[in-house]
Amino acid sequence: MKKIKxxxxxxxxxxxxxxxxxxFRIPNAELTAVCSLIQEEVDxxxxxxxxxxxxxDFNQMLKNKELDAIAISSSSTEHCKQIEAALDAxxxxxSEKPLGVNLEECKIAExxxxxxxxxxxFLGFMRRYDDSYAYxxxxxxxxxxxxxxxxxxxxxxxxxxxxxxxxxxxxxxGLFLDMAIHDIDLARWYLGSEAKSIYxxxxxxxxxxxxxxxxxxxxxxxxxxxxxxxGMFYAGRTCAHGYHIETEIVGTEGSLRIGTxxxxxxxxxxxxxxxxxxxxxGFLERFEKAYLNEMQEFVNCIVENRRPDVTVYDGTNxxxxxxxxxxxxxxxxxVTLE
Ligand code: NAI
Numbered sequence: 214m215k216k217i218k219x220x221x222x223x224x225x226x227x228x229x230x231x232x233x234x235x236x237f238r239i240p241n242a243e244l245t246a247v248c249s250l251i252q253e254e255v256d257x258x259x260x261x262x263x264x265x266x267x268x269x270d271f272n273q274m275l276k277n278k279e280l281d282a283i284a285i286s287s288s289s290t291e292h293c294k295q296i297e298a299a300l301d302a303x304x305x306x307x308s309e310k311p312l313g314v315n316l317e318e319c320k321i322a323e324x325x326x327x328x329x330x331x332x333x334x335f336l337g338f339m340r341r342y343d344d345s346y347a348y349x350x351x352x353x354x355x356x357x358x359x360x361x362x363x364x365x366x367x368x369x370x371x372x373x374x375x376x377x378x379x380x381x382x383x384x385x386x387g388l389f390l391d392m393a394i395h396d397i398d399l400a401r402w403y404l405g406s407e408a409k410s411i412y413x414x415x416x417x418x419x420x421x422x423x424x425x426x427x428x429x430x431x432x433x434x435x436x437x438x439x440x441x442x443x444g445m446f447y448a449g450r451t452c453a454h455g456y457h458i459e460t461e462i463v464g465t466e467g468s469l470r471i472g473t474x475x476x477x478x479x480x481x482x483x484x485x486x487x488x489x490x491x492x493x494x495g496f497l498e499r500f501e502k503a504y505l506n507e508m509q510e511f512v513n514c515i516v517e518n519r520r521p522d523v524t525v526y527d528g529t530n531x532x533x534x535x536x537x538x539x540x541x542x543x544x545x546x547x548v549t550l551e
Contacts, residue, residue: 312528
């Protein structure tokens with residue numbers, strides 16, 4: 214079996230997990246190179262996993278012609294330029310979300326993808342590859358809830374991860390582009406429509422540190438979609454009970470919910486704390502299988518010369534909406550999209 218040789222850039226909170234999946238869990242892929250600005254991260258992975266090449270300069274990695282593909286998990290502000298450089302260097306490309314942190318950047322990525330129709334471009338909206346979210350999509354398509362008219366989303370990070378979020382804030386694009394973007398992509402996917410008007414609010418209720426980046430620790434957006442459907446989005450970084458990702462889709466003939474109680478597993482603990490269902494602790498735990506599924510699908514698309522369901526345009530359209538949320542929040546005004 215030919216193995217797709219991948220160079221992974223970004224070895225932080227998520228990038229290391231992608232690198233590990235490529236190295237050990239995807240039979241038709243090989244982790245051939247890694248890259249990070251941080252030398253220790255590179256050295257650690259190269260030594261511990263016996264990876265042939267390690268780089269601190271992304272452009273040097275692109276000169277390695279043994280590689281077939283590049284997996285990008287660098288900071289959000291780096292994605293589009295790295296996507297363009299990697300495609301122009303004739304590699305297949307996987308990129309983490311968001312595609313870009315503004316429309317101009319996304320257009321650069323779009324043009325690069327259009328210039329290289331023979332290359333696979335895969336955007337990491339991994340929730341589409343989560344078993345429960347995929348099942349919900351199937352139920353909606355089968356008509357189980359009639360016509361979807363409302364989507365309500367909670368995307369809440371555990372407060373114990375807030376220090377990392379503050380450190381990451383300068384390059385995250387803000388609460389809506391960093392966190393709500395997953396829900397925005399899901400809303401577009403489930404509703405089959407783009408946003409028309411957006412009003413977003415929020416604030417630094419517990420962590421003033423986000424203020425200097427014009428960011429919020431908690432925020433919400435109300436969106437009307439072009440087909441008339443309603444979107445309610447709540448994103449926050451101060452969730453006391455753990456990592457809470459919940460989605461409800463209401464239709465004309467029923468509704469469905471995904472992750473209403475974000476429980477860790479099927480265990481209930483009965484003790485002097487009461488009757489306790491523990492909460493899933495973070496994104497790596499909740500979406501472990503989805504991260505693996507999406508990377509496997511990226512590799513399979515290359516091997517089978519297929520194009521993934523998620524496109525660069527999904528990336529652009531989700532960024533447009535998330536950016537409009539940011540604009541609405543920052544300027545306290547209703548934003549209407551063409
Ligand atoms: P992080 O801050 O922990 O790590 C960033 C990594 O990128 C570091 O290894 C850093 O050295 C590297 N890097 C940054 N700029 C670089 C450059 N120019 N050249 C080479 N390496 C560079 O970030 P984290 O949390 O791992 O997030 C990475 C990306 O993944 C972000 O875009 C984030 O939005 C996304 N993400 C997606 C999640 C999901 O559920 N799909 C969850 C968490 C993050």
